[in-house]
Amino acid sequence: MxxxxxxxxxxxxxxxxxPLAEGTDGQADFLGMPRYRPELCGDGCxxxxxxxxxxxxxxxxxxxxxxxxxxxxxxxxxxxLCTEACPNGAMxxxxxxxxxxxxxxxxxxxxxxxxxxxxxxxRRRAFRRxxxxxxxxxxxxxxxxxxxxxxxxxxYNLHRxxxxxxASPRFADLLLVTGPVTQAMLSxxxxxxxxxxxxxxxxxxxxxxxxxxxxEGGYASGHGLDGIIPVDVYLPGCPPNPAAIIHALxxxxxxxxxxARGGQLVE
Amino acid sequence: MMSAxxxxxxxxxxxxxxxxxxxxxxxxxxxYAWYLRKDELELRYVASxxxxxxxxxxxxxxxxxxxxxxxxxxxxxxxxxxxxxxxGFKFDGQPQSQRLVLHTGANPxxxxxxxxxxxxxxIRIDRTKQALPDVAVDEAxxxxxxxxxxxxxxxxxAEFLFFYIGxxxxxxxxxxxFKHRGMEKRFEHLSPDPGVVLAERVSGVGSVAHALAYCxxxxxxxxxxxxPRARFLRLLLAEMERLYNHLHYFGHLCHTTTLKVGExxxxxxxxxxxxxxxxxxxxxxxxxxxxxxxxRRDLAPQGWLHEELDKLHDAFAxxxxxxxxxxxxxxxxxxxxxxxxxxxxxxxxxxxxxRASGIDRDLRRDHPxxxxxxxxxxxxxxxxxxxxxxxxxxxxxxxxxxxxxxCALDMMPAGAVRADCAIMPNSEGLGWAESPRGTLxxxxxxxxDSKLARVKVKSPSFSNWRVFPFTVHDSNMMDYAIxxxxxxxxIAGCDR
Numbered sequence: 198m199x200x201x202x203x204x205x206x207x208x209x210x211x212x213x214x215x216p217l218a219e220g221t222d223g224q225a226d227f228l229g230m231p232r233y234r235p236e237l238c239g240d241g242c243x244x245x246x247x248x249x250x251x252x253x254x255x256x257x258x259x260x261x262x263x264x265x266x267x268x269x270x271x272x273x274x275x276x277x278l279c280t281e282a283c284p285n286g287a288m289x290x291x292x293x294x295x296x297x298x299x300x301x302x303x304x305x306x307x308x309x310x311x312x313x314x315x316x317x318x319x320r321r322r323a324f325r326r327x328x329x330x331x332x333x334x335x336x337x338x339x340x341x342x343x344x345x346x347x348x349x350x351x352x353y354n355l356h357r358x359x360x361x362x363x364a365s366p367r368f369a370d371l372l373l374v375t376g377p378v379t380q381a382m383l384s385x386x387x388x389x390x391x392x393x394x395x396x397x398x399x400x401x402x403x404x405x406x407x408x409x410x411x412x413e414g415g416y417a418s419g420h421g422l423d424g425i426i427p428v429d430v431y432l433p434g435c436p437p438n439p440a441a442i443i444h445a446l447x448x449x450x451x452x453x454x455x456x457a458r459g460g461q462l463v464e
Numbered sequence: 465m466m467s468a469x470x471x472x473x474x475x476x477x478x479x480x481x482x483x484x485x486x487x488x489x490x491x492x493x494x495x496y497a498w499y500l501r502k503d504e505l506e507l508r509y510v511a512s513x514x515x516x517x518x519x520x521x522x523x524x525x526x527x528x529x530x531x532x533x534x535x536x537x538x539x540x541x542x543x544x545x546x547x548x549x550x551x552g553f554k555f556d557g558q559p560q561s562q563r564l565v566l567h568t569g570a571n572p573x574x575x576x577x578x579x580x581x582x583x584x585x586x587i588r589i590d591r592t593k594q595a596l597p598d599v600a601v602d603e604a605x606x607x608x609x610x611x612x613x614x615x616x617x618x619x620x621x622a623e624f625l626f627f628y629i630g631x632x633x634x635x636x637x638x639x640x641x642f643k644h645r646g647m648e649k650r651f652e653h654l655s656p657d658p659g660v661v662l663a664e665r666v667s668g669v670g671s672v673a674h675a676l677a678y679c680x681x682x683x684x685x686x687x688x689x690x691x692p693r694a695r696f697l698r699l700l701l702a703e704m705e706r707l708y709n710h711l712h713y714f715g716h717l718c719h720t721t722t723l724k725v726g727e728x729x730x731x732x733x734x735x736x737x738x739x740x741x742x743x744x745x746x747x748x749x750x751x752x753x754x755x756x757x758x759x760r761r762d763l764a765p766q767g768w769l770h771e772e773l774d775k776l777h778d779a780f781a782x783x784x785x786x787x788x789x790x791x792x793x794x795x796x797x798x799x800x801x802x803x804x805x806x807x808x809x810x811x812x813x814x815x816x817x818x819r820a821s822g823i824d825r826d827l828r829r830d831h832p833x834x835x836x837x838x839x840x841x842x843x844x845x846x847x848x849x850x851x852x853x854x855x856x857x858x859x860x861x862x863x864x865x866x867x868x869x870x871c872a873l874d875m876m877p878a879g880a881v882r883a884d885c886a887i888m889p890n891s892e893g894l895g896w897a898e899s900p901r902g903t904l905x906x907x908x909x910x911x912x913d914s915k916l917a918r919v920k921v922k923s924p925s926f927s928n929w930r931v932f933p934f935t936v937h938d939s940n941m942m943d944y945a946i947x948x949x950x951x952x953x954x955i956a957g958c959d960r
Contacts, residue, residue, distance in 0.1 A: 200786055201725040211732055223739055228746030250661045276661045277752045281760065290746075333614050334621045336643040339956040340668025340749055343712070345618045347738070350715075350731035364616035381567055381642040382621055384591045385613050411665045414584045416576040417646035436668065438748060 211351040215440070216358075216447060222440040223352060229294035230273055230433075231280045233306050233460065235264025237287040242266065248282035250274065251404070251411055263306055270296060270460050271304035271407045274435040295456040297432040297445030301423070303458050304407070304433060310459025320396050324370050325450050326359040330400075331369035331393070335386050336379035336418065340436040341403040345375070347439045360446055366392040371449065372426070377405040377412045378419035390426045398429040400449060402442060407433045467684045468510070468519040468894045475530045478509075481522065482536040485511055491809070492533070493519070495543035497526060497551045498909055498918035499579055505553060508920075509533075509540075510894065510905065515830035519894060526551075532558040539812025542930050550577040565641050569593030577649055596625070605629050613642045620955035628941065636936035640929060643959035651919035656682045656756050656887055656908075659916055663906070664751045666921055667957030669712075672705040673899030674906075674921070674957075675754040680833055681895030681908035681919075682756045688885040692877040694758030698834040700765060700872045701750050702897065703865040708737035709900035710858045710865070711780070713952045714787065717855060720949040721796045729783050733776065740772055758882035770873050777866045784859050797852035801935040801947030804849055813931040814924045815902020816861065817951055820846045820853035827898035839871050851950035858952070887914045899924055901952060923957030 214220030242265045246254045253272035256265060266287075279288040298304055334342060348355040349362075363369050366389045378386060390397070401422045404410040409420040422428050432445040447453035456462050473481050482492065493510040500506040505526040513520055524530065532555035534541035544555045545564040552575035566572070569590040574581055596608070612623035623639040647666050651659055663678035664671040676698055683690060690698075715730025738748040744765055745753050753759055787793055803813065808821035818825060826843040828836040844860030846853035887910060895906045902924030911917035932951050936944065 198790070198792070201723070201790070204729065204782070204786060205725040208729075208732075223735070224742070225739075226743050226746055227748070228752070248658075250658050274661065274665070275752070276664075277746075278658070278661065332618045334619070334643070336621070336645055336959075337956065338665045338668040339620055339954050340665070340671070342618055342620055343669050344748070346712075347731070347735060350735045351728050352732060352735045362618055366614075376643070377645065379643055379645055380570070380586050380589050381644060382613065383589070385621070385642070389614050411662055412645040412647065412650065414586075415646040415649060416572065416581060416585060416587050417644045419586070435665070435751075436749075 212354045212357065213352055216443060216453065224292070224294060224438055224440050227292055227294060227438055228275065228277060228290055229292050230270050230275060230296060231277065231288045232291040232293060233264075233266065233268045234287050234289060235266070237285045238265040239285045239287075241284045242287070245279035245283040245288045248278040250276060250278065251408075251413070254279055254288070262308055268306040268460055269304060269408075270306070270457075271301060271431060271433050272404065272410075273433060274404050274411050276435070293462050294434060294438055294441045295444045295462060296434060296437070296441065297430055297448050298455055298457050299430060301407075301428075301431055303455070304431060304460055306460030308459070310461070321450060325452060328360045328371060328446070328450060329363040329369050330360060330371045330373050330446075331363055331366045331389065332373045332375070333382075333386055333389050334375050335382040335406065336376035336412070337403060337405055338412075341375035341405075344436045344439050344442060345373070345402070348442060353439045353443065355443065358443070358447070366390075367394060369393055370396070371398045371400055373400045373402055374406050374422055375403050377409040377421055378425055380417055380419070383419070383425070386425065398449065399426055400430045400432065400445060401428050402432050402445070403437060404433045404435050407431045410435065467680075468521045470521040470523060473509075473522040473524050475524055475528065478522075478524060478533060479531055479536055482533050485513070485520075486537060489514065490520070492537040492540055493903065494905055494920075494922040495540055495547065496907060496920040496922075497547045497553060498920070502579060505551060507547070508907065510907070512831075519831070521894065526553050529556050531556045534559055538810045539927065539930065542926065549575075551575050552578065565644055567641065568595050576646060606634060612639075622955050626941070631940045631942060633936060633939055633941060633944070636933045638929060638933060640955065641959045643955055645960060647960040648919055648921055651916045654916050655914070656910065656916060659919070660754055660756065664754075666960060667923060667925075667954055668749055669709055669954060670705070670899045670901070670904070670923070670957055671749045671751050672701045672754065673897040673904050674923075676702060676834070677895040677897040677904045677906040678908070678919070679754055679756050679895065680897070681893040681906040682887070682910075683885060683893065684895060685891040685893030685908055685910055686885050686888050688757055689883060690758050691880045691883055692835075693762075693879045694881040695835045696872050696876050697759055697763055697881065698754070699836060699839065700869050701745075701753060702834065703869045703872075704737070704741055704744065705750055706861065706865045706900040707776075708734050708741065709952075710862050711737055713858055713949075714783070714855070717946070717949045718787070718793070720946045721793045723787075723790065723793050726783075726787060726790070726793065733779060733783065736776060740769070740776075744769065755882060757885035758880070760882070762881045765873060766876065770870055773866050773869060777863070780862055784862075787855075794852065796943070796946050797855060797950065798850060800851040800943045801939065801950055802848075802850045803931065803935050807934050808849070808931065811931045811934060812927040814927045815899070816854055816857040817902065817928050817931065819844060820857045821849035822847045827896055827903055831896060833897065835872060838875065839868055841868055851947055854950045854952070889914045901925055901954065901957075902927065921960055923960070925954045925958040928953055929958050
């Protein structure tokens with residue numbers, strides 16, 4: 198057993214300084230949500246809407262306040278097909294991943310977005326340094342689980358932020374849900390939520406949980422969490438990377454600002 | 465079909481044909497159904513005869529009575545039950561009549577994969593109708609522990625029923641398909657190109673294997689030849705996927721044997737591998753790269769990946785040496801969850817699980833695709849069939865994967881990465897990949913409109929979940945988590 202202690206010690210500190218200090222968050226080169234630039238929209242604008250497999254991009258009959266397109270990042274599965282299809286660069290690759298938002302409408306592209314209100318800060322104050330999270334997989338592809346499991350690896354080391362996964366919903370403050378909510382998971386999900394003591398909150402992780410994603414609808418699947426249980430934070434991504442999940446958790450605790458508004462990252 | 469030889473077999477001849485196949489050293493691989501025409505359901509059986517020989521596909525009309533092959537080739541039982549649930553077609557003499565994919569309590573207006581099943585009508589499930597499996601234990605001392613579908617920790621959803629006395633497990637029954645999303649039906653009416661995005665999202669940690677098997681199936685249907693550089697890059701991507709999956713496996717295995725630093729080290733190495741994935745493709749899961757006909761864009765692994773893998777290799781060698789010399793860890797693995805060769809073969813074990821039980825099979829070597837003809841892998845086989853053997857096979861595979869990638873980097877040809885693929889209407893193709901967890905098949909049927917008419921997905925975990933309970937019956941509670949981790953199963957791929 199001493200050999201393991203030595204192996205661990207010899208490696209030194211492996212944890213990323215982010216988000217507590219300046220330094221790498223481990224997401225260099227990550228391709229995030231494509232950025233919409235309506236001023237570049239020109240002829241052939243339908244191409245990116247046609248390429249989108251989840252109807253995150255739809256065309257409008259005439260150019261309106263959001264340009265020629267409606268872009269809903271709550272439906273985006275980050276497949277990058279639109280960036281290849283668009284002839285004008287109006288949908289361009291980006292590294293934008295911090296898309297956790299308090300209101301669903303903040304994921305829809307808008308020219309002038311109103312600042313999101315800080316939600317019930319007083320009620321959450323007690324949980325700022327000790328949050329217990331219960332995860333429920335409501336039919337994900339296991340991509341989101343892979344990233345959630347990564348949160349406890351030495352690089353992200355979620356524990357240091359005072360955030361813990363807990364086995365029982367009775368001990369949980371926050372329900373973290375992945376997947377589009379399959380028909381078979383509908384009642385176990387509701388039962389888990391009902392088992393939680395108040396105050397209780399819900400975080401939808403991944404585009405499936407936000408809107409149904411690629412697996413939306415059909416005979417066995419669902420349309421995400423809306424209409425099933427109330428959602429406090431939406432985080433789209435396919436899957437969202439571990440840093441995005443950490444940002445969404447800190448944002449929920451009012452320890453980090455919401456960065457996405459009107460479908461764009463603002464500082 | 466270039467990749468497979470299709471022959472018609474009458475329903476009355478099926479049992480004899482299957483017996484003959486098995487006695488001559490072949491093995492059934494999967495079965496599925498599809499609508500040849502409206503109201504004309506056809507069954508397909510895919511079998512392997514020998515290494516380097518094309519797969520054999522039997523076609524058999526599903527009209528009238530078709531015998532179950534479950535007693536000849538037990539692994540087919542789950543496929544038959546799936547066809548019964550999704551198409552409403554029953555097999556004569558199927559020994560297990562319970563539902564598999566659809567839960568009891570689900571009452572669809574008609575079978576969900578019927579062509580006229582209406583769009584977006586969900587099948588509601590009445591959970592009060594859930595019945596216990598028919599297990600012949602009614603002793604007063606036997607207790608039932610239902611565990612799931614929401615389990616401890618961050619895990620995929622499934623329910624496990626343990627019938628036990630004290631520490632001893634008498635019977636184990638996994639109830640899966642809570643995560644069934646109906647993915648196969650979603651492919652229908654899509655163009656083949658966007659189908660790749662869907663295939664990448666059937667099983668997240670198998671994104672490359674799924675997309676690759678899917679693309680190869682479409683390419684086989686269209687007689688499309690992929691450029692050499694794309695074939696080499698496909699091999700590279702597939703092995704990068706194996707790397708991070710296997711590293712995760714060791715982290716999780718150490719977690720179950722409570723080797724804390726071992727757990728941290730495995731998960732740290734997995735994180736490093738995922739960050740290499742991002743540097744290579746922009747995606748931690750290597751998504752958005754594969755396309756029908758090759759790759760969507762060229763990649764630039766030269767000049768840095770070789771060196772990074774050397775570092776990872778050194779770190780893994782040190783880690784593996786520690787694991788293999790820690791008595792408390794090995795004590796929990798050796799003799800745990802023993803799977804004998806016969807059960808592994810009959811029940812359809814695949815990937816590292818079957819290779820740890822002495823079955824020397826690997827699609828990369830036996831039915832080469834991508835660039836595996838040029839760079840065949842070293843296939844590791846162990847005989848013991850226990851959790852330790854399953855871990856050792858994966859250890860050898862980590863080393864083999866790194867060698868394959870570095871070899872591919874050295875031999876990487878220049879040139880285009882995508883060929884134009886003209887989709888042929890009314891065609892079909894079979895594609896496969898040796899995913900980190902074993903044999904993965906995609907059977908693709910393209911309709912008269914050049915759209916996807918039927919896509920069957922056979923994931924390795926569908927096979928290994930069928931096998932896993934055989935190693936749990938008559939074992940004990942203390943070993944359960946270790947045994948489950950040693951199988952390295954996913955649920956998303958199985959449930960689809």
